[in-house]
Amino acid sequence: MTESLLDCLNISKHYRDGKHQIQVLNTLDLSLNSHELLAVTGSSGSGKSTLLHILGTLDTPSAGQVLFKGRDVHQMKTREQAKFRNQELGFIYQFHHLLAEFSALENVMMPLQIAGMSRGKAKQQALAMIKKVGLADRVEHKPSQLSGGERQRIAIARAIVNNPSLVLADEPTGNLDHENARSIFELLKSLRDQQGTSFVVVTHDQNLANRLDRVVSLQAGKLAHHLQEA
Secondary structure, X not given: OOOXXXXXXXXXXXXXEOOEEEEEEEEEEEEEEOOOEEEEEOOOOOOXXXXXXXXXXXXXXXXXXXEEOOEEHHHOOHHHXXXXXXXXXXXXXXXXXXXXXXXXXXXXXXXXXXXXXXXXXXXXXHHHHHHHOOOHHHOOOOHHHOOHHHHHHHHHHHHHOOOOOEEEEEOOOOOOOHHHHHHHHHHHHHHHHHHOOEEEEEOOOHHHXXXXXXXXXXXXXXXXXXXXXX
16 A cells, blocks of 8 residues: 655645735645655646645645645744755755855755764765766766756755655756756656655646656646546
8 A cells, every 4th residue: 555645635825915815726635655756737827836835844825734744744843844844855946056156066965964964974975866866977066067957967966865755846857958858857767766755846848747657737726637647
């Protein structure tokens, strides 16, 4: 029996714009299994990024619960949430958000050092992760010395170096050409198989989404339909 890692129960999110209320998510239910690669598709404004931010405790729902391993993450205290993000989550963005003044190795080491790991051990673990994403010969390069695909691989290494249970990816291939995009998605699959990490991947590219385990579509803040496994 497959174990549920994450459960969204009746998630709603709205904002006030003067006298008007803008509904972004509307009583949304969604479950994610352990070791699952889930793609979330939908047009701009459908609520995809808002959903990711709520899953990652970067935003709070107006109503509903997000249960991670059975615990409501939005009932955690601020310090607990920070620990949760550092130890259980990884984040990947369309723009890599690597720190320009640091090398690839130093960027990947950062989450480990924030978690309190010694510099020596963090370096060893980061080097192993960079090797896994195929960039062992780029560890001393700064982001400006890397190609777009290489920068995104380093960003992925940084996201998973803490061996998180879940990685949230917001348009991780949006800035890449078709070949690099395909390579990134194959890398995500490989990391899931090697480490058992679950991924929620927001993407506009239906062809690439269909390469993952399951695809769901958001439309006007609701789960419009489930597509069968690819």
